[in-house]
Amino acid sequence: MPRPLSFLLLPALLAVLLGGCSRYELYQSAIDLERSSSGLQSDTVKVGSLDIAYLKNQEANTGDTIVMVHGFGANKDNWTRLANELTDDFNVIAVDLPGHGESSKPLDLDYSLTGQARRLATILNALSLDEFHMMGNSMGGAITALYSAIYPEQVKSAVLFDPAGIFEYESELVELVTNGENPLIPSQEGDLERLMAFALEEPPFVPWPILGVMEEKAIANREINQVIFAALRESNDDPAFKERISGIQAPVLLIWGKEDRVINYQNGQVFEATIPNAELILMDDIGHAPMIEAPEESARLFREFLASRASR
Incomplete structure (x- = not known):
């Protein structure tokens, strides 16, 4: 059964505060608690010169594996709330992509969407994964789509949460970035709270x-985020992206929050028309990260999608 994270978190935080721990210790205790409450534990793997951090099931089961790919400026812990609904039946792998989270952050890597998809393949190979479902959000959604096209023999199904890669319909973010403001890259006090309010309904x-x-x-990650964002701007809305994902063979579920201010939800219609075996579901009153804002509903949609495809 899924664990109720909010009820577990607050008493534990209170206990740590009363114990006189620093806020850094409190932060790590809270992160560890949310991971373990979701049935996950942290691990690392060496891939060439890169140290890659990831989350995996505390206890492996006989179910399929799900690889989860976070978005720009995010990390593997964006998936704990959704994993909480899935680790009883699936083996979850949530990776910190290079440049993010607790993984290595070299400034000179190829951070284009295709470059990241191919690098992810080397990471998953190092983890001895050869067949799995994939889920990706935003930048991670675009990477998941490309991965599904490039390595069709590995991907059983893909779930794209508000994916990047297609911007035929502009969003509020595009207007802000054009005017020299990027709410996705915090640079001073108060910016993270503004980012959360912007990205999440x-x-x-x-x-x-x-x-x-x-x-x-x-x-502290501002410099690497600027490097990655610049690479994404060059590769986003590339006609070659649409051409490549039109060859995806796996069934694809698109889940998009209708209140998304980062990427206009109408781009979901373009994704659905481009990918041969895709289904689009729009979620009312949800922003850019449905797996964070509505994890129970996201998990239900995934399970129903798998069941519907299995019955065909």
């Missing part, structure tokens, strides 16, 4: 000491 509760540490980490 229903941001999850985050206690202030933890939010402060998260913001410090995000600001």
